[in-house]
Amino acid sequence: MEWYKIFTPELKELIESKNLKGLSLLLKDIHPADIADIIRTLEPTERVIALRVLKKTKIAEVFSLLDPEEEEELLGYFTERRAKVILLEMNPDDRTQLLDELPASLVKKLLKLFPLEEREETNILLNYPPESAGRIMTTEYVDLGTEITVSDALEHIRETGPDRETIYTCYAINKNRKLCGVVSLKDIILAKPDQKISDIMSGKVYRVHTTDDQEEAAKAIQKYDFLSLPVVDSEDRLVGIITVDDILDIMEEEATEDFHKMAAIQLSEERYFRAGYFKQLSGRVGWLFVLVLASTISGKILQKYSVALSSIIALAYFIPMLMGAGGNIGSQSSTLVIRALATGELTLKQWWKVLVREACAGFVIGAVLGTTAFFIAIFLLHNTLLGVTVGISVATVVTVGNLAGTATPLIFSYLRLDPAIVSAPLITTIIDVTGIIIYFEIARRILNIPT
Amino acid sequence: MEWYKIFTPELKELIESKNLKGLSLLLKDIHPADIADIIRTLEPTERVIALRVLKKTKIAEVFSLLDPEEEEELLGYFTERRAKVILLEMNPDDRTQLLDELPASLVKKLLKLFPLEEREETNILLNYPPESAGRIMTTEYVDLGTEITVSDALEHIRETGPDRETIYTCYAINKNRKLCGVVSLKDIILAKPDQKISDIMSGKVYRVHTTDDQEEAAKAIQKYDFLSLPVVDSEDRLVGIITVDDILDIMEEEATEDFHKMAAIQLSEERYFRAGYFKQLSGRVGWLFVLVLASTISGKILQKYSVALSSIIALAYFIPMLMGAGGNIGSQSSTLVIRALATGELTLKQWWKVLVREACAGFVIGAVLGTTAFFIAIFLLHNTLLGVTVGISVATVVTVGNLAGTATPLIFSYLRLDPAIVSAPLITTIIDVTGIIIYFEIARRILNIPT
16 A cells, blocks of 8 residues: 555655755655655655645645644744645635644634635634534535526536536525535536526435534435535525545544543544643543542442451452453443444434343343353352352343443433443443442352351 | 434325325435335335335335345345346446345346346456455446547547446546546546547556455545545456445444454444344354453462452452453553554554553553552551552553553554454453452562462
């Protein structure tokens, strides 16, 4: 995949010898995404030289692919005028993302340099809430009047097309800029030149509002296989579009966010190295601290059973097995349910079906693991009664743990909380406490020990 | 989102009264993805009636969106001739997916009904390995000769376009069908009518081979923002394309697969209800069984420390806390590393950087949690020495657990194993065993107890 690496020695030599012409020739045919990768391997001063030989449109493209800190650092090497030119060449949505993460003082300074129109565009995008459709849309779409002919539309696309993010889906608007139809370039190409747009467009247009969550836009694009999705304001006027390539990145980010939440990591930034070291640290330590505090309860309960424990010390040997089995099955069922809720396969209405399904599954798996635990206990201690105790306890804890792992995300979802924060660690802690109580209550009865 | 549900009563009434004309009018403007959702809420016989009024191209589209069992059941209601017509209308990639999951005997019967050309096409797709680029590609792309003019190309697109999966990216091939360029419809529209395709095409075409992993195609489409990606055979001849809408589904499937693996669930099917009940059960019980067996080791080690344990029974109270803290931090660091490896942000070359970063993080978090554990122990038992023992043990286990969670996926990745199978449960079991040893060795020294 990383074929471009073979150029690196040549590139470094060209930079060192300040052979700008050779450098320009070398980089001309390389894709911006690859140039961004190459840039990352260079020293800061080398980066500036490599970027300088590119066309400004290409610099802007490379810029949108770099991380904000890298962008900020590089911007510092350019003059204000040149920085302005690069930023103006970027797509409004990429520019918003960059400005979003730069220090406020720098943003203010840079915005002042922009022509009024661009400034307004960027300001509009910046004013929508984070993770909203408005924040990720681009204002560079093709709109067509409903009453123009196909040949006029083609002429209009030829004129405005080069600047637009996509020309493959065009949106029909009426005089008040209200969205009233969608027509693909395919339909336009296949239509007769004198047909009107209103004749070939589809009047049913799926749309999202500027304040809708970006995930809703992602789900619609995925479900209907759209290449782009129109974004309208509260009065149904077309204000932007969201394109499928942005959705690919958003889906990856949302999945990563869920992975982190489920491992009890609270991070606003999804990327490993991009997240600041101390931010990442504090996002991790918070939940862990709570979970250590919560484990005081297990300690307290074990203390309550200390008489039983000291009369049969062997009971302690199986605490790790019991807690492990309960925690593992809980993390399995919660993962299955959380993921099915996230992909939209499972809806809350099916809660009853899922609970029955998982109750049965927990019972079967509990029987298998309980039997295994019985034999392990016999193998370790040659004591049938203790074996029975451990076996029944593991079976019960597994059944209960599976149900807890299923029910908790469903309850969270019902309460309109994000089910992904029902992290495996949280479930594990819940099951730990109930598991220990179940274990000692069963032991007390079977082994006839005092409490 | 589920606006179409308002039609359901009307729809059921139309079906019951066999008002096919009204039914046809009602369904005409509804998107195939929504019709598929509606179909799922109907009884089997109602489904057939609802489908019958649709145009065959639309039936084929709805079909591609249903689950294989649903498709198989519905196919049974159609005559063989009609089943053939529907299958022929489906895109080759969707058809392959359906045939892939139908019983072999039915596939054979259906394939016999196909015209030779279609049969060959489907057979070709079926012969590539599962999850390969060949399996998910479609053969319905637009290819253009390098020497034809832009106006001829537009004419060709107008003629063949209606059948093609996309016309927005066209591929230029030479006489031997070797892929030699790519040209977007945008470039064609913006070019002068008498320019040659070879003048406006880009000669650098990113391509995948039929046997490449589908994930490689997904990564390329995501990185370069392609709408489609050409697939070539071993002799670099163009044989198909992969489109961005399929990649959206693949990315979701791959993420779900990783979620499941990390919760120690082995499933070939990513969807919750679609996976057979017993298949899902056996995919879950395997790992759990291994992990219960592995916890025998913890039991055995605790048995070894039984003298220490019975002399200070309070040591047992903190086993859940210790195991919880170690397991949780291990699942945090393994999730961070596994996800960063999966998204390509982290490569193996950076292993040293990651290890140092996580060693420091583990040490800091260990200090915080160790101090917390110290105070909890004092609060529970009013015994400073025991508090010191628990505090130091938690701090050590957290530091070690964080490193184990970081190193294990890196090692798996180095051995070319999928790092996602380093599930949190596996890490937890490893940390359990080392944690208990660390705990009792520290206790033995600080509390001066026999072993």
